[in-house]
Amino acid sequence: MSRHLSPEQISCWMMGERTAQDEEHVRDCSTCGAEVNRVETALRLFQRSAKDWSQEHSPEFRNVWSTEGVRRGVRTLALRWALAGLTLLVLAGIPIQTIRERGQREARANQIDTALLEQVDAEVSRAVPAPMEPLARLITWGSTETTTDKPQTSK
Amino acid sequence: MESVAAPEVSIALETPVSTIEDFDAVARLYWPVVFRFLFASLHDRDAAETLTQDCFLKAYRHRERFRGDASVKTWLMQIAVNLVRDYARNRRLQFWKRTRSSKVDLNEVSQFVPDEQSSPEEQTLNRELVRAVWGAAAALPERQHTVLLLRYVEDMDLLEIARVTGIKEGTVKAHLFRALHSIRERLGGEE
Numbered sequence: 001m002s003r004h005l006s007p008e009q010i011s012c013w014m015m016g017e018r019t020a021q022d023e024e025h026v027r028d029c030s031t032c033g034a035e036v037n038r039v040e041t042a043l044r045l046f047q048r049s050a051k052d053w054s055q056e057h058s059p060e061f062r063n064v065w066s067t068e069g070v071r072r073g074v075r076t077l078a079l080r081w082a083l084a085g086l087t088l089l090v091l092a093g094i095p096i097q098t099i100r101e102r103g104q105r106e107a108r109a110n111q112i113d114t115a116l117l118e119q120v121d122a123e124v125s126r127a128v129p130a131p132m133e134p135l136a137r138l139i140t141w142g143s144t145e146t147t148t149d150k151p152q153t154s155k
Numbered sequence: 156m157e158s159v160a161a162p163e164v165s166i167a168l169e170t171p172v173s174t175i176e177d178f179d180a181v182a183r184l185y186w187p188v189v190f191r192f193l194f195a196s197l198h199d200r201d202a203a204e205t206l207t208q209d210c211f212l213k214a215y216r217h218r219e220r221f222r223g224d225a226s227v228k229t230w231l232m233q234i235a236v237n238l239v240r241d242y243a244r245n246r247r248l249q250f251w252k253r254t255r256s257s258k259v260d261l262n263e264v265s266q267f268v269p270d271e272q273s274s275p276e277e278q279t280l281n282r283e284l285v286r287a288v289w290g291a292a293a294a295l296p297e298r299q300h301t302v303l304l305l306r307y308v309e310d311m312d313l314l315e316i317a318r319v320t321g322i323k324e325g326t327v328k329a330h331l332f333r334a335l336h337s338i339r340e341r342l343g344g345e346e
Contacts, residue, residue, distance in 0.1 A: 007336060008336075011336050012332070015328065015332065038284075042285070042287070042288050043307045045281055045284060046308070047308050048268065049289070050191055051308070052267035052269070053267040054191035054194055055187065
């Protein structure tokens with residue numbers, strides 16, 4: 001092969017897909033050999049840097065995991081949820097109870113008010129003073145009901 | 156985050172069933188691997204730490220779904236890939252990202268380059284090279300980025316990447332091809 005490897009052929013080379021002709025060319029062509037070597041080196045150093053960097057930082061993470069800790073965490077979480085639920089119920093229960101008590105108080109007050117007003121109405125609506133009420137009942141005042149109930153006076 | 160489920164897998168036996176029963180041992184063994192993948196994907200140490208925790212928590216809670224005919228690493232990486240996918244939609248992490256930025260400077264990562272008994276000039280060049288790759292990788296679309304990391308950081312073959320990501324092997328190859336093309340462009344290798 002006299003022509004240099006194409007960018008596609010070099011990418012294929014990096015992926016491990018290479019023909020015998022490619023290999024022969026890379027062996028013989030210093031330009032393609034250098035290019036393949038450069039990319040291979042870059043990828044190898046890239047891998048090493050990733051591994052070395054994470055290796056450098058991983059000790060602090062190695063002891064992070066503990067299955068027992070996770071189990072404990074799950075139990076704690078369940079307990080927290082239960083407590084949260086209970087708190088919610090209590091908090092929701094307090095206003096409901098308050099509203100209920102207030103309602104009862106208002107109903108009692110309304111009953112007292114109504115009774116008072118009825119008593120006032122009864123007092124106000126009297127046509128004659130209380131001592132004269134029996135006498136007033138004897139007078140017809142044009143009421144048919146009264147005249148039928150009571151004996152008619154003779155002329 | 157809760158939308159991520161631990162997937163069921165049914166692939167070739169690579170790790171004994173008993174391994175996952177000792178979950179502490181699983182966590183000890185694969186914590187750095189998952190963290191590394193998540194960090195390389197997100198470039199955010201706090202996010203990587205949080206998602207690593209989430210990954211193992213999900214794996215633990217759904218460990219009964221692990222049928223034992225899959226590699227523990229593959230199973231964990233499937234969860235990790237899903238977490239990365241959902242990361243952008245995770246409002247909690249978005250909140251923490253706003254309040255506490257822990258983005259890692261790629262310069263810092265590029266310092267972790269083995270000297271390989273090279274000269275200071277070569278080391279400087281290597282750091283530049285690594286930084287360019289990290290930068291190019293970060294600019295890749297999510298799938299290409301994931302496939303690139305699984306292939307070149309985690310040393311997975313195309314079939315394993317297909318299992319982890321849930322996409323077809325041919326599609327994995329296409330993503331990897333495009334990712335490599337972009338990396339080479341960034342490195343200045345495109346003629």
